[in-house]
Amino acid sequence: MSPTPRPLRKLGFLTIGLFDEADPRRGHESTLGLITLGERLGFDSAWLRHRHLQYGISSPLAVLAAASQRTSRIQLGTAVTPLGWENPLRLAEDLATVDVLSGGRLNPGFSVGPPTHYEHVRGALYPDTGEQEDFGPRRAERLLALVRGEDASGFAGTEGIEVYSRRVQPHSPGLASRLWYGAGSLRSARWAGEQGLNLLTSSVVKPEDTGVEGPLDFAAIQAAQIRAFRERHPDGGRARVSQGLVVIPTDSATPEQRARYQAYALARTPRTLAPQGAARLLFAPDLVGTTEELVERLHAHAGYREVDEVAFALPFTFAYEDYVQILTDLATRLGPALGWSPEPGHQG
Numbered sequence: 001m002s003p004t005p006r007p008l009r010k011l012g013f014l015t016i017g018l019f020d021e022a023d024p025r026r027g028h029e030s031t032l033g034l035i036t037l038g039e040r041l042g043f044d045s046a047w048l049r050h051r052h053l054q055y056g057i058s059s060p061l062a063v064l065a066a067a068s069q070r071t072s073r074i075q076l077g078t079a080v081t082p083l084g085w086e087n088p089l090r091l092a093e094d095l096a097t098v099d100v101l102s103g104g105r106l107n108p109g110f111s112v113g114p115p116t117h118y119e120h121v122r123g124a125l126y127p128d129t130g131e132q133e134d135f136g137p138r139r140a141e142r143l144l145a146l147v148r149g150e151d152a153s154g155f156a157g158t159e160g161i162e163v164y165s166r167r168v169q170p171h172s173p174g175l176a177s178r179l180w181y182g183a184g185s186l187r188s189a190r191w192a193g194e195q196g197l198n199l200l201t202s203s204v205v206k207p208e209d210t211g212v213e214g215p216l217d218f219a220a221i222q223a224a225q226i227r228a229f230r231e232r233h234p235d236g237g238r239a240r241v242s243q244g245l246v247v248i249p250t251d252s253a254t255p256e257q258r259a260r261y262q263a264y265a266l267a268r269t270p271r272t273l274a275p276q277g278a279a280r281l282l283f284a285p286d287l288v289g290t291t292e293e294l295v296e297r298l299h300a301h302a303g304y305r306e307v308d309e310v311a312f313a314l315p316f317t318f319a320y321e322d323y324v325q326i327l328t329d330l331a332t333r334l335g336p337a338l339g340w341s342p343e344p345g346h347q348g
Helices: 024-041 060-068 088-102 118-125 137-147 186-194 218-232 255-272 291-299 320-337
Strands: 010-015 045-048 075-082 106-111 157-159 162-164 180-182 198-200 241-243 247-249 287-289 309-313
Touching (some): 024 045, 024 060, 024 320, 045 060, 045 106, 060 075, 060 088, 075 088, 088 106, 088 137, 180 186, 218 241, 247 291, 247 309, 247 320, 255 287, 255 320, 287 291, 291 320
Parallel strands (some): 010 045, 010 309, 045 075, 075 106, 106 180, 180 198, 198 241, 247 287
Antiparallel strands (some): 157 162
16 A cells, blocks of 8 residues: 555546536536636636537537636646547647636646447548548647647748748647546556656546456556556656546535435446446446545545545536535535645635
């Protein structure tokens, strides 16, 4: 087991941003409301998760552009953008644009792999090139090069009144250092380290050969992946890693809320007992309890013991007032109990 956990340095949260198809604006506005609440509570970061062809946020960058104009301090991230749905050049332009608008607060997280249900969406997404598309690491390497300012074109100059650049415009110099990779496997964690990226972990891992002996243990597998990432990263042990477990504090919750939270976690427990699906994915149990109980469970979690940054995931399908209670308890009770404090000068 790793030494005593370091004090928590960065506290963030992640949301999916659900909405009613008949009233999508209301759901998007509620997401923006949670981000502004997060800033008032002192959170360091707010992250949005992609949901393509679902009733969740399909365009996090558009929502984060709006959030950037309603906030001034909180970091804004995507966790994660699946590159299979994106053209790296166009995405690099959008990322730089939102980063400039936010004053350098964008933290793009991304991953590789074919789009979900690719056999059903290929005709709409890549009707002419579906068989030729590369969804592996090379797609990510194209994005990295473009964000870092490498040439996107062999031409630069003036034609009439039009001026052209070889590299993506706008160029935001600090953006490359804020790129995160969402890795759930040992191979992807090593690749992220070799690329000098930051690492996002979540509540899902792929139980490959990590050297962990005995029964499958999510926390031990995640910890092994984090260590492998840092072994390959130029910054070694200082390389940034953020953990994204589902953590639900109940300190100020009503009895009805506590019962609903426990029922939610219980219903999702079976998927944590054995690898799921063809990819054999292993899911972490959701953590529900008082601050005292959660501190004990997190300090015993091998993956958590490797990090000093988190972006705890909000559960799906809860009401807005539930999220307010959870975020408030995270910022005012659990975070401080884990050693976190808001940035100096924060006005709650």
